[in-house]
Amino acid sequence: MKRTYKIEVDCANCALKMEDAAKKVEGVQDAAVSFMTQKMKVEFAEGADEDSVMQTVRKACKRVESDCEIYLV
């Protein structure tokens, strides 16, 4: 299951950090962040609860880059 989220991030390096952080979250099979289109694509592991996983992803990203945002709608 893949989904794309709109994000807000200021610099390319920060986008890379977010990508790394998102990949480490449990329930995330793979993640890719595009600074250019301001989008994050997340591939969820089988059986993962998307909403709760994304909450954790958002927190993890906020940790590495305090002023980033992921829009979860």
Next chain:
Amino acid sequence: MTKKQRKVLYRILAAALLMAVLHFVPAEGYLRFVLYLIPYFIIGGDILKKAVLGIAHGEVFDENFLMAVATLGAMLLGVYNESQGRAGEFSEGVAVMLFYQIGELFQSVAVGKSRRNITALMDIRPDYANVENEDGSLEQADPDDVRIGTTIVVRPGEKIPIDGVVMQGTSTLNTSALTGESVPREVHDGQAVISGCVNLTGLLKIRTTKEFGESTVSKILDLVENSSMKKARAENFITKFARYYTPAVCYSALALAILPSAVNLLLGNSADWSVWIIRALTFLVISCPCALVISIPLSFFGGIGGASANGILVKGSNYLEALAKTRYVVFDKTGTLTKGVFQVTGIYPSGESGERLLECAACAESYSTHPIGRSIREAYGQEIGAERVTDVEEMGGHGVIACVDGLQVAAGSEKLMRRLGLGCPENTEAGTVVHVAIDGRYAGYILISDVIKEQSVQAVRALKGMGVKKTVMLTGDSRTAADCVAEKIGVDDVESELLPADKVEAVEKLLTEKAPGERLAFVGDGINDAPVLSRADIGVAMGALGSDAAIEAADIVLMDDNPMKLALAMRISRKCLRIVYENIVFALAVKAVCLFLGALGIANMWLAVFADVGVMVLAVLNAVRCLKVKPIK
């Protein structure tokens, strides 16, 4: 400018103003330090906060950390000098932070602007659909909410929002948003139309056949938006590079701050702590890798954006990168180098006039549904009165015999002629030959073959000019037909009479032939060649307008069927890669020189700020050039 950027701008202005005022304030000693702390925190507060947060979260060596350490260090050095009874210098630390922020702001505005430019270039998203209600009134709806089978109305000047079939109206469509070519296309009722085209002349009523999410426009948008997620090797290189580079620089700076002074102390000289610390701090400011980290993804994004504006969809930066290294290009024949339609390419009468020969053949074939019969009728181009043709007899696979204007006309293969007891010349040319006999006498033959696209010759030559070592044509066609086409187009090698599986084999053989750094591209029309497309390093589907399968299977999609677009795509990728390497070399070279000068004490903080921010800005401006694509003549 976004809200965030404006806030930074105000902070920059406030800090700069305060600095100017402080310059004339006659405060001395520690009071000056405290006063300078005000603009320092105004301008650098968020950097300090991020640096602290970074350390707390185990992300130590980022650019915030570098800037925080460098500027704080410069401020504290001033305090140290004051404590030694010398006049401390506080403005430098604030100024460095100020310039760093100005540079960051400039970069964020420039990147944001080019990002929007590129996205606008690729934006073919329709804003609304005019849905026709049952009473005939129109209502504007979000394309997402329109269900399959809805009737929508597209007025001249509007985009077709959703794929569908024309129910009423005739018009011309501009497909340039999809193909990059502004050749108008005629449509009339009953024809399928795809979203993204702009309706030029007449009102069209369309019954939708797909949901918006499944429509061509959505598919293309999806593809382009996801393209920057597949990263090129050069991008990954920079990520890895930054991971080792920043810590390495930090430790070197630390060593630079401590070692020379320590050595001096051991040798009994004066330690000069402040001199070496300031050099170390300068070193830190110079070292920031931002120029690379930002400019490289931007270059690729610009290249992909420029390509898509020309009807070339690239599914990832990695493919754009690979395309620049392509040395082998394998073409499918039918539909790629040739038009894939049969046309009369030659009329060879014997006895009769050419026109008469064609007319008789067309009449005889007037009921035929076979593509060959159709192409003969097309070549004749005139209405054939039904009363002229009687007693039509199809000779299953050999041709047709009919009575035209009272004369018996036979049109068909050599076998048919033999059956009628007529001799005919040996077939030596490529293509299908239709022999014609009129009233029991052999009258000549008509040659029908697939037509080579006008741009094929040019495309192969252009690719050669760009350093492609070998061009190969694969086809399932007969050897004579293939060799003839290959010779006309000028490809180096040709393999004919291949089954789809043989094509994969042929490509695999070539893959083992090429050197490790070289790439092989396969160009097909996306029909039946999905296995080959995926087996090649780069699969290019051509003429993909309206073919979902081709869009899915390929790595690079040429929206129209002009093979020159491949040469254009290669030129774009070359330019993009060249800019990427320019930026890498330029940024690293400037940094290396400045680092060296900084360590020797020749470069001061000002030069350091240039080496960081200036290089970044130049690299970004260079990267934006990727977007510009010179059209191919």
